[in-house]
Amino acid sequence: MKIHVQYFALLREQAQRSQEEVDTRATTPAVLFAELKERHAFSLAPGQLKVAINGEFGAWDQALAAGDTVVFIPPVAGG
Amino acid sequence: MPLAFAFSQQPIDTAAARDELLRDPAAGGYVSFEGWVREFNEGRQVLRLEYEAFEQLALKEGARIVEAALRRFPIRHAHCIHRVGSLDLGELAVWVGVSAEHRGEAFEACRFIIDEVKHRVPIWKKEYYRDGDSGWVNCEHCAAAPRHLHSH
Numbered sequence: 001m002k003i004h005v006q007y008f009a010l011l012r013e014q015a016q017r018s019q020e021e022v023d024t025r026a027t028t029p030a031v032l033f034a035e036l037k038e039r040h041a042f043s044l045a046p047g048q049l050k051v052a053i054n055g056e057f058g059a060w061d062q063a064l065a066a067g068d069t070v071v072f073i074p075p076v077a078g079g
Numbered sequence: 080m081p082l083a084f085a086f087s088q089q090p091i092d093t094a095a096a097r098d099e100l101l102r103d104p105a106a107g108g109y110v111s112f113e114g115w116v117r118e119f120n121e122g123r124q125v126l127r128l129e130y131e132a133f134e135q136l137a138l139k140e141g142a143r144i145v146e147a148a149l150r151r152f153p154i155r156h157a158h159c160i161h162r163v164g165s166l167d168l169g170e171l172a173v174w175v176g177v178s179a180e181h182r183g184e185a186f187e188a189c190r191f192i193i194d195e196v197k198h199r200v201p202i203w204k205k206e207y208y209r210d211g212d213s214g215w216v217n218c219e220h221c222a223a224a225p226r227h228l229h230s231h
Contacts, residue, residue: 008133009203010215055135071133077216078161078202079114079173079193
């Protein structure tokens with residue numbers, strides 16, 4: 001199924017893009033991240049990230065549906 | 080009232096933001112916090128910063144923090160504005176303003192809001208150093224130093 005992924009900060013730089021359409025068999029963000037970490041050589045481990053699905057915080061084991069937008073959130077540093 | 084939490088691409092107009100809070104005659108005091116771009120971070124000389132936000136979620140999470148402060152403390156109004164984009168040394172990166180009937184709650188709520196914003200809102204900071212290097216704060220050395228994990 002097709003999942004829309006948006007990247008920010010360090011992940012955006014390492015993926016060399018701010019978004020992409022991914023055709024994947026991953027059914028959860030955890031599996032999807034493992035796939036993308038391999039593809040883009042991300043330096044961050046999933047334990048360091050949070051995940052958002054369709055603009056709201058989600059869970060790593062939440063079921064993904066075709067057309068979902070997923071964002072992996074690196075450690076934040078506002079302020 | 081303006082949005083409880085907002086982003087600004089332009090320098091933050093603190094006078095206008097303050098005036099919004101002080102229109103309430105029931106308020107007896109006002110506390111603000113200003114976070115500025117600092118020259119040294121962890122011993123490295125910083126030349127400038129870039130802030131990037133996942134605005135769709137950051138606006139929601141920022142508003143939830145301000146709403147939580149309004150529920151938790153007996154204050155009148157609260158507001159937070161965060162810069163995004165490129166900032167030079169000494170520029171204002173974040174502003175929090177709280178008005179209340181009494182000063183104690185205003186100080187506490189202001190502290191609560193800035194602490195929660197730093198901890199929870201999806202905003203990232205890239206520092207550019209004098210030695211030519213650059214890096215995302217809390218991200219570059221995560222693997223080597225997991226003590227930075229989500230604690231700011």
